[in-house]
Amino acid sequence: MERHRDMQTEDVTGGPLRQWPYRTPRLFDAAVAARYEDWFKTPFGRRAEREERAFVLELLGWLGGPRSILEVGCGTARFARWLSQREHKVVGLDRSPAMLAEARQLAPHLPLVLGDAHALPIGEGAFDVVLFVTTLEFLEDPGRALQEAARVARRGLVLGVLNRWSLAGVRRFWRHGSVRAAGRLLRPAELEDLVRQALDGRVAAVTSRVGVPPWGARWLGARCALGEFIAMGVRLRA
Numbered sequence: 279m280e281r282h283r284d285m286q287t288e289d290v291t292g293g294p295l296r297q298w299p300y301r302t303p304r305l306f307d308a309a310v311a312a313r314y315e316d317w318f319k320t321p322f323g324r325r326a327e328r329e330e331r332a333f334v335l336e337l338l339g340w341l342g343g344p345r346s347i348l349e350v351g352c353g354t355a356r357f358a359r360w361l362s363q364r365e366h367k368v369v370g371l372d373r374s375p376a377m378l379a380e381a382r383q384l385a386p387h388l389p390l391v392l393g394d395a396h397a398l399p400i401g402e403g404a405f406d407v408v409l410f411v412t413t414l415e416f417l418e419d420p421g422r423a424l425q426e427a428a429r430v431a432r433r434g435l436v437l438g439v440l441n442r443w444s445l446a447g448v449r450r451f452w453r454h455g456s457v458r459a460a461g462r463l464l465r466p467a468e469l470e471d472l473v474r475q476a477l478d479g480r481v482a483a484v485t486s487r488v489g490v491p492p493w494g495a496r497w498l499g500a501r502c503a504l505g506e507f508i509a510m511g512v513r514l515r516a
């Protein structure tokens with residue numbers, strides 16, 4: 279069993295972080311973590327990130343402008359550190375110590391938790407909103423992770439998922455061949471079915487948008503059905 283004693287992480291409950299006994303997911307290892315953000319520095323990557331952020335902001339607004347946000351599968355904290363600069367109280371959680379180590383370098387003050395989306399080490403209703411950005415695709419049991427997210431969220435969930443019906447598929451991961459191969463992409467309707475099945479009576483409303491045109495094709499507009507990114511907001515019943 280691998281132990282991660284040297285990880286600088288914080289437990290949101292204020293106590294010492296439990297050491298997680300599973301092995302580092304090989305997919306998001308140190309090599310991937312080190313170059314994970316490179317693509318988002320390319321012209322298309324910058325534009326995709328800008329458009330993904332706009333969707334996330336719109337959905338956070340739809341959920342009433344939450345104060346506290348847990349990002350599950352935060353990776354290098356690309357979204358968590360941006361949101362924390364926008365006056366949200368953000369905590370990032372990830373199962374990969376390598377991705378969290380990179381996040382720690384990039385955002386030394388951001389609270390980070392080493393943990394598993396399928397069994398969140400967080401109490402009920404601890405956050406206004408739980409956010410997933412391109413993480414559900416990589417989980418063994420995304421339905422279980424949605425149930426866990428709904429357990430810890432008071433208001434709702436914001437989900438960003440790569441669109442299986444995109445023209446370009448997951449172009450962003452072409453440079454990370456193994457990463458792309460491992461992701462289980464969804465169609466917009468599949469994502470909504472997954473949410474409704476997993477959360478059953480807890481769903482009060484769902485809204486979604488599809489965008490981020492492939493190849494940076496500006497003429498397609500920021501919202502296009504064959505875009506790479508599905509953004510979905512889920513409002514929860516108390």
Ligand SMILES: C[S@@+](CC[C@H](N)C(=O)[O-])C[C@H]1O[C@@H](n2cnc3c(N)ncnc32)[C@H](O)[C@@H]1O
Nearest residue numbers: 306351352353356372373374377394395411413
């Ligand atoms: C494609 S990355 C997305 C990272 C970040 N959300 C972003 O948009 O840049 C997927 C992340 O999910 C994490 N992950 C995969 N399985 C997980 C699990 N069971 N629990 C928590 N995080 C997980 C990976 O370690 C990885 O950092």
